[in-house]
Amino acid sequence: MLQDARTGSIPKEESTLVLKEFMQSSAITQLAKYEPMTKPEKEFTYLASGPGAYWVGEGERIQTGKATWLTAKMVTKKLGIILPASKEFLRYSVSDFFNAMKPAIKESFAIKFDQAALFGTNSPFGTGTSVWEKIQASGNTIALNSIGNLYDELNGVMALVEDHDKDVNGFTTTRRFRQKLRGAKDANGLPIFNDANAGVTSQALGLPIGYVDSKSWDYPKAHLLAADWDYARYGILQDIEYKISEDATLTTIEDAEGNPINLFERDMFALRATMQVGFMTLSEDAFAAVTPEVVAP
Template identity: 70%
Template sequence: MAFNPNNVLMQDSKTGSVPVEEGTFVLKDFMTQSVVTQLAKYEKMDKTEKKFTYLASGPGAYWVGEGERIQTSKAQWLTAKMVSKKLGVIIPVTKEFLRYSIKDFFTQMQPAISEAFALKFDQAALFGIDSPFGAGVSVFERIEEKGNKIQLGSLGNLYKELNGVISLIEEADKDPNGFTTTRRFKQSLRGAVDNQGKPIFNDPGAGATNSALGLPIGYVNSKSWDHNKAHLLTGNWDYTRYGIPQGMEYAISEEATLESVVGSDGKPINLFEQDMVALRVTQQVGFMTLADDAFAALTPAAEGAGA
């Protein structure tokens, strides 16, 4: 008989691949919650490594006199290699969940899995927090390497500082195409005005995308953000790439002790003692940045500054 996730209970199938339909829903939810997957360009990956070429600079054009030969110039194409890493989440649940069918179980777990994936991926991609992709790969690490930072309060008002952040990228002859920040910074954006006293923040309402100075704003879950390093990031996000090469896999344990998760008594959860099970889900995800001059940050005011 063919495997059918509608008919098989979790207690009878404690390891395996997440069913395609449910895995697709989780991935779509993850990609909706992650600001990086919304801003970065997707690279299709069939394996855990992928080499691809990208246009670093285009060919030049020349004025040509009548009868003269047209000069030629080469476009600069560079090769990059993206390597995916395994992203995993462990979720403790009561044993009653084992009586769910595989399909229903992952339908129930979808929000928790996708949120956990989005939080961890955005942390690594934006700030390099617990990043498996190597040093200097995250957006903020590239910003620090280039020195593309403007301090909040350093130019007198937020309008000038955001304009300054944008100009840092334009100086490299690149066009920024989006801001990313947290909702806690939304109040500052909403109160900012230009030199004519007009608001620079636009909120169309009804769930539409906010914008400032003509650039859309993507909001990150505050848990994914390093508030000590930046208030806001911007850049040409075409210079960030991500890929998802294979389906999700899962395993269920009934006897492990979860050292990183504590119960109400402050002690690590022992699944056997507490009659619980733990779901582990893993997924390969790749990420890389392609330029160090394509991003800039608005950073916190120096301690003691009168911003």
């Protein structure tokens, strides 16, 4: 029972389900490349530019191609949530309790992770590491309705990435923007958007679209992001751990009168769940954005 197991890791089956739903809810975990983590810091090398070949005359020496390998270091940070609940949940089995809490945990973790990785909102990963900050540095933006219809703009942001010899392999946006995607047509009047059905991911111009919770998205900055997502990496270090308290005072939440919530006074308890995740971007020219329409003064 939960009241007899107040500290520890979520049971493996439930932890796997929560982690799976977190990864299905986060746009970053859907699109970016996974980097296995066994410790809080990990250094790895990646191919920044490949070797070139050379024309060789008969009997001449073949020149040695030079590949550029760079080293990157990913650091994981702790992500946590505190969920207050009534005492009746203490009489649940651990498995039943985490099945009930699973939606709140996965949504909270996914929103916070995407906010930091996509737009740098309250990011613990350092200045300049988010996708949007890389786009600002490169200037890879096209305003909505600036060069034609949405088909032209999507084609344009893909070209901005392709100009640097990288391939866009996915888009990310919010469901708020899906209406514009549904209405977009190419030069022949054919729709460029295929909505999700039968387990198939939504696509535009043949590329997958990862949807982000609207709470994770900064709509005044960008309506859609396009990227070669191999240049964005994420890692997950630990399973989700939890601890339960019945006598804490929660200073980050207030009652109707503006007072902190005291669990002992209200006969409640709170669950604290934590996990460790990492994120980094490897190139500033691998990302581009469709930004809001510029309104003439």
